[in-house]
Amino acid sequence: MIQDLVAGLLLGSSIMAMVPILAAQQVASAAGLQLPFEDHGACPFEGCTYREWTANTPVEIRLDRRDNAPTAFRLKEGDRIQALTGVVITLRPGELTFRAPQVLETPDGPIRVSPGDTVYLLTYQGEGFTKAWFSGRLYRDVDTALFFNRVCDTEPDRCSGKVVVERQTKWWVQVRNADGLIGWTDEPDKFDGKDALGR
16 A cells, blocks of 8 residues: 555656656647757767766666666776767757847857747757757757856846746767777766866
8 A cells, every 4th residue: 555655656756747848848849849859979068079088986888878778888987988979868948038039140040039939949069059949940059158147137138038948958978998898878977088178
């Protein structure tokens, strides 16, 4: 009886945790964005690079990109691997809404927004730039730095838009060990050497 009650509570909490993600997926789907959005080869911060990394704690490497995938191999603290590539998966896009007209310049052409429009934020690219989805199109290098600045909270009149929903992402990295075995990890924080800028 108690076990059934605990199982029911856990199931209920899991369902409630999924509600915001499902709602965001429905809204994004209506905008033509298919979720989850997989950005293959992405490295999601300024200076991020795939090269030799060093485990700073024990790490379990999976055979593929699933939390319950079989173990490919294990690393000890200090083990070195070659980070080959990665996939940044957007589970829930960020939502940037606007109260005033704005033109966001990008290499893929300008994004012209009107009051009430929503720009969906995907992979962060570093230095305030992000990939974004708007009006059925994917845009690279969208400058969103201003909207993540605290000035938008303290002096909203200086900002034409505001981030009303934070994005939720997962970063899987494919690695190869010294024996040539290849696997995946979603725990990149357990490695040093990711930042080419040395921070």
